[in-house]
Amino acid sequence: xxxxxxxxxxxxxxxxxxxxxxxxxxxxxxxxxxxxxxxxxxxxxxxxxxxxxxxxxxxxxxxxxxxxxxxxxxxxxxxxxxxxxxxxxxxxxxxxxxxxxxxxxxxxxxxxxxxxxxxxxxxxxxxxxxxxxxxxxxxxxxxxxxxxxxxxxxxxxxxxxxxxxxxxxxxxxxxxxxxxxxxxxxxxxxxxxxxxxxxxxxxxxxxxxxxxxxxxxxxxxxxxxxxxxxxxxxxxxxxxxxxxxxxxxxxxxxxxxxxxxxxxxxxxxxxxxxxxxxxxxxxxxxxxxxxxxxxxxxxxxxxxxxxxxxxxxxxxxxxxxxxxxxxxxxxxxxxxxxxxxxxxxxx
Amino acid sequence: xxxxxxxxxxxxxxxxxxxxxxxxxxxxxxxxxxxxxxxxxxxxxxxxxxxxxxxxxxxxxxxxxxxxxxxxxxxxxxxxxxxxxxxxxxxxxxxxxxxxxxxxxxxxxxxxxxxxxxxxxxxxxxxxxxxxxxxxxxxxxxxxxxxxxxxxxxxxxxxxxxxxxxxxxxxxxxxxxxxxxxxxxxxxxxxxxxxxxxxxxxxxxxxxxxxxxxxxxxxxxxxxxxxxxxxxxxxxxxxxxxxxxxxxxxxxxxxxxxxxxxxxxxxxxxxxxxxxxxxxxxxxxxxxxxxxxxxxxxxxxxxxxxxxxxxxxxxxxxxxxxxxxxxxxxxxxxxxxxxxxxxxxxxxxxxxxxxxxxxxxxxxxxxxxxxxxxxxxxxxxxxxxxxxxx
Numbered sequence: 001x002x003x004x005x006x007x008x009x010x011x012x013x014x015x016x017x018x019x020x021x022x023x024x025x026x027x028x029x030x031x032x033x034x035x036x037x038x039x040x041x042x043x044x045x046x047x048x049x050x051x052x053x054x055x056x057x058x059x060x061x062x063x064x065x066x067x068x069x070x071x072x073x074x075x076x077x078x079x080x081x082x083x084x085x086x087x088x089x090x091x092x093x094x095x096x097x098x099x100x101x102x103x104x105x106x107x108x109x110x111x112x113x114x115x116x117x118x119x120x121x122x123x124x125x126x127x128x129x130x131x132x133x134x135x136x137x138x139x140x141x142x143x144x145x146x147x148x149x150x151x152x153x154x155x156x157x158x159x160x161x162x163x164x165x166x167x168x169x170x171x172x173x174x175x176x177x178x179x180x181x182x183x184x185x186x187x188x189x190x191x192x193x194x195x196x197x198x199x200x201x202x203x204x205x206x207x208x209x210x211x212x213x214x215x216x217x218x219x220x221x222x223x224x225x226x227x228x229x230x231x232x233x234x235x236x237x238x239x240x241x242x243x244x245x246x247x248x249x250x251x252x253x254x255x256x257x258x259x260x261x262x263x264x265x266x267x268x269x270x271x272x273x274x275x276x277x278x279x280x281x282x283x284x285x286x287x288x289x290x291x292x293x294x295x296x297x298x299x300x301x302x303x304x305x306x307x308x309x310x311x312x313x314x315x316x317x318x319x320x321x322x323x324x325x326x327x328x329x330x331x332x333x334x335x336x337x338x339x340x341x342x343x344x345x346x347x
Numbered sequence: 348x349x350x351x352x353x354x355x356x357x358x359x360x361x362x363x364x365x366x367x368x369x370x371x372x373x374x375x376x377x378x379x380x381x382x383x384x385x386x387x388x389x390x391x392x393x394x395x396x397x398x399x400x401x402x403x404x405x406x407x408x409x410x411x412x413x414x415x416x417x418x419x420x421x422x423x424x425x426x427x428x429x430x431x432x433x434x435x436x437x438x439x440x441x442x443x444x445x446x447x448x449x450x451x452x453x454x455x456x457x458x459x460x461x462x463x464x465x466x467x468x469x470x471x472x473x474x475x476x477x478x479x480x481x482x483x484x485x486x487x488x489x490x491x492x493x494x495x496x497x498x499x500x501x502x503x504x505x506x507x508x509x510x511x512x513x514x515x516x517x518x519x520x521x522x523x524x525x526x527x528x529x530x531x532x533x534x535x536x537x538x539x540x541x542x543x544x545x546x547x548x549x550x551x552x553x554x555x556x557x558x559x560x561x562x563x564x565x566x567x568x569x570x571x572x573x574x575x576x577x578x579x580x581x582x583x584x585x586x587x588x589x590x591x592x593x594x595x596x597x598x599x600x601x602x603x604x605x606x607x608x609x610x611x612x613x614x615x616x617x618x619x620x621x622x623x624x625x626x627x628x629x630x631x632x633x634x635x636x637x638x639x640x641x642x643x644x645x646x647x648x649x650x651x652x653x654x655x656x657x658x659x660x661x662x663x664x665x666x667x668x669x670x671x672x673x674x675x676x677x678x679x680x681x682x683x684x685x686x687x688x689x690x691x692x693x694x695x696x697x698x699x700x701x702x703x704x705x706x707x708x709x710x711x712x713x714x715x716x717x718x719x720x721x722x723x724x725x726x727x728x729x730x731x732x733x734x735x736x737x
Contacts, residue, residue: 043439050432143524152526153481156459168467170439243431245460247526250431286436289426304399307387307426 014193016186033178037171046170051282052181053238058262058278059188059271060231065260066268067192068224069204070119074131076255077138078115078229081108082236083246084142084149087157090240097160097176097241104237105230111138112229119221123207135253142248154247157240167241177238184231189271191227200224204269265318267328276329280321285314378421379414379670379680381406381663382441383451386476389428391453393580394476394605394655399424401659402451404647405667408640415667416674421445422663431456438464447471448680449666451659455479455526458491465490465682472669472685474662476655478604480530483710490682492669492689493711494662495627496736498527499534501603502575504625504715504734506535509573510542511731519548519571519598521562521587528554528578531603535575548574552583559583563590566598575601584622585615592618599623601717608654609727612720620722623730627715628657628700630727638699640664661700665712668692703733713737 007013017023037045061075082104089100115134119127142149149155160167160176167173191197199220202210211217240246258281266277288310295302325332383402386395406422414420423445425437434457441447450465452458452475459481465473466489474492480499482491496504502520509516520535522528532549539546548569550562566574566587574591576584579602588600602624606612609630612619629635631644631652644652644660672688673680694704705712717731 041443043436043443046436046439050436152524152529154456154459154526168463243435243460244463245456247456249456249526285428285433293425301403303385303424303426304387304396304403308392310426311388311428 016189016193030182033182037174042170045174047283047286049170049174049177049242051279052177053235053242054259054262054278054282055275056181056184056238057232057235058259058266059185059274060228060235061259062263062266062268062271062274063188063191063200063231064224064228066263066270066273067197067204068200068221069123069207070116070221070224071124071128071260072115072131072225072228073128073253073256073260074115074135074138075228075232075259076251076253077135078108078112078232079236079239079255080138080142080246080248080251081111081229082233083240083250084155084236085233086237086240087155087246088148090157090160091155097162101180101234101237104240105233108233108236109226109230112225112232113222115229116222116225119225120218131256132253135256139248139251142251149248152248154245154250156245159244160241170242173242176241180234180238184234185271185275188231188274192271196220196223201269261318263328265321265328267330270328270330272333273328273330276333280329284317285310288313376414376417376419377446379418379449379667380441380445380447381420381422381449381451381666382438382445382447382471383422383424384427384434384437384453384457384475385424385451386429386453387424387426389430391429391476393611394653394658395426395429395453397653397655398451398476398659400648400652401656401661402663404644404656405660405663407647408643409663409667415670418670418674420663420667423447427453427457429453431460435460442468448670448685449474451475451662452477455482455530458482458488462488462491469682471682472666472689474666476658478711479526480534485709488710490686491710492662492666492686492707494658494665495604495711496625496713496715497711498531498577498603499538500711500713500736501625501627501715502531502535502577503538503713503736505573505575505601505603505623505717506538506542506544507734507736508717508731510544513572515543515545516572517545517548517569519550519566519569519574520546521550521552521566521574521576523554523578524551525554525578531577557583557586559586560590563587563594566591567594567596570596571598573599573601575603576606577603580605581611581614585618588615588618588622601625604654604658607718607727609725610651610653612727613725617722619720622720623717624727625715626654626718626727627712628654628661629702630654630718631657632726633699633702635699635702640698640700642699657700661697664697664700665689665692665695665707668695701733703735708737 005018057075057079064070064072085104085107086100089095118130143152199215202215203220207217262277262281263274265280267273292302292306292310385399402422406420409420423441427434427437434453438461448471450471450473452473455477458475458477472490472492474494478493478498480497482488482493483497536546548571550565591598600622607624607626612622669685669688672691673684678684689707693706696704705714713736716733718727719730721728
């Protein structure tokens, strides 16, 4: 049983991991992430990669919506900017993937700043509509700037290569996606230990008070948009390397809603929430599919009959979690941890 | 040596021989696996359910008739909700669990995404719901099969029909602003020019757009004899037709495969009367003589089956025939050999699924027939003979 963690200074209070047990678990997780491709098949690795790409984008949206309080439905379009940037650079210049990803993130960040301008005047649903409008404009550019984007047919790009080795298979692309995801998650977690991160939270809690405290709303709101879009751009770049075919239809508005749902289900304003939300939203449909698959040997038409039911169950699960834990999966996780910390005593 | 030892050795030898012969037999008659990324939920579910039923029935009929040269055909579907990431996930899952020879994909985007992987694996041939013209390139897509004419060919079939009906006619093309919608535009312009038709009216509409009054005004100004819709399933076709009729236009309206399902056209109501379009297969209710496959389908399912059903059924038939050709030739069952087996299909009798014998050309089967909706019968009825593009 652990009653509490004594902290003797501010550095300890701000530490990402405050106990040795946490650090131990983190090391175990890292070892597991490195060992994963050697222990599982392509299907499992494919899903892990997909989850990680979604985690990066969800974390970006969480910075903007969960931590800064600015609603956006343009995350998928920002991913599109990143994906197209990577594809264009890879096809035309053949530059290294790390540089491409960096430029993809930066390009998306610039677009994010422009899209974020209305946030100075409007917020809530009004801002959401402004980001939808931006998303429509970007979609139009993707579909009609044919000389750059390939128009509605999109672009097919060569795979990323590392030391001359082409990264084609999911277990190969994993070695790009996994480290970048880990790095970006640590970056996001650390952001909220800095003045910038705290300014975001102050704006979320009450922007007028934040301004009175000396936080310049223009700078920090746009910075939040830029960082969030940077994450989306990098996620889009990873998506491009993963699928290697990019069309305007690859990044629909529904995808932005997916990310918004992920941070709501996972827990807004929590890095862990973004991780759990993206994992939940990506994996639950697959797990439900597996459950339907189990029925197939005894009921050959199970896939056809149970597929619509599966969609209903997925929706019901989301509603169930929102009703019973409005603070999201992150809060459920914290409750579980608290239970074991104090076990055998009641929380 | 004790009697037990001898008995043990003999039993062991017999067992080994039995197992080995069994294994050899199993190896000889290994299952042929047809994997499928099928959109049974999502925006394309209306077609996915039909495709699934068509593949399931074709598989059953093939297996009831002894399989493919004695090999059982096993169909392994996964729902994709018509999302590329879910389709690729399904592909990875199915290929990691089965030795897949044939695969059905749900979209053009999926076919383009997975095609390099299919080529790399070299084990299977990929078919699917896409009739994208881009896929009809045996060099770029050497392991793909399009179960019918490409979208460009579909427009070509319609234009051939128009050129016969009314030489020099004025034809409009209305397409959605999507990859699917834009696919045949350039090809259609070229074919129209070749056939001496005037295709100066080309209108593109935003995906999901419902207000078409501006576009109908363009049609009124141009007064085309025919307007071909492409890139839609239903909306906004009825809106176009009803507004055009209200303006007194005598234009004939036409569609391509995905807007040609009989029940879907029926949903247009009265404006459906006279709606024409291209269909590569016979309809479920076709009264064509000597159509044992259609009879079989009707005996298995007593209610109307969609054009998507026919597409799934035909895809399975053709792929099975390609596998049969490969086995007969004594070649290894892999992607290039099965694709070569497809190329060997010449004047194949589909048992009435298509009204005339079919041949594979490139990656596709460029054949189709023009149908017209008869409101009194509530059916699409033939308006032309089968048209082959050579």
